[in-house]
Amino acid sequence: MTSCKKLQRKKIICIGTSTGGPRALQAVLTQLPKNLDASIVIVQHMPPKFTKSLADRLNTICDIDVKEAEDGEQLKEGTAYIAPGGRHMTIIQTGGRAKVKIVDSPTVNGHRPSVDVLFNSINKLTNFDKIVVIMTGMGTDGAAGLVELKKDSNVYSIAESEETCIVYGMPNAAIATKQVDVIAKLGDIADTILNYIR
Helix, strand or coil: CHHHHHHHCEEEEEEEECCCHHHHHHHHHCCCCCCCCCEEEEEECCCCCHHHHHHHHHHHHCCCEEEECCCCCECCCCEEEECCCCCEEEEEEECCEEEEEEECCCCECCECCCHHHHHHHHCCCCCEEEEEEECCCCCCCCHHHHHHHHHHCCEEEEEECCCCCCCCHHHHHHHHCCCCCEEECHHHHHHHHHHHHC
C-alpha cells in the first residue's frame, strides 16, 4: 500500500541560490536528464530582466527545458522555472496540479524573489515529494523556509558544501538549522537529487 502511494506522488525540486548561483545552476541543471520525473522551481537572487537571459542561456545547454516562470503556468516535469527578477515566485495547487503564481509583495530577507517565499508556498502542496537544494549565496535566505518545510512535509534537503561554494552564507545558514539531510559538493548535487527521486 505504501509503495503504491509513493508511486502516485508527484515530485518537485526547489532550488535557492544567490552569489555564484548562475555557475552553480549550470553545473546542476546540465546534469539532469530530459525525461526527469520532476518539475524544478528556482529562486536566483537577480534584478529584473537578468533572469530571462539566464534562463534562455541555460535552456540552450541543458537537456531539460529551462525558462523564466510566468504567472499562471502549470508546472511540467522535465522543466525548470526560474523566478523573474524583482518578483516573488510562489507555487499554488489547483485540482491536484501545481501552478506558478507571481506576486509583488514586499522583500523578504532583503530579497525579491526570496527563497523563503518559494519554500513557504511549497509547504502547502499535497501529494508531492519535495526536494529542496540551497546553494552558494550571501545571507540566510531559505533557512527559515526549510525549518517550516521540515515540520510537516515530505522533504529531502540538500546543501552545497563549503568546499565548492563561492559564498557559503546560505548553505551554512541552512546547515545550522540541523534540517539538512545531505551536504554535497556542487558536482555531486545532481546525482544526489537523481538517486533520491529514482
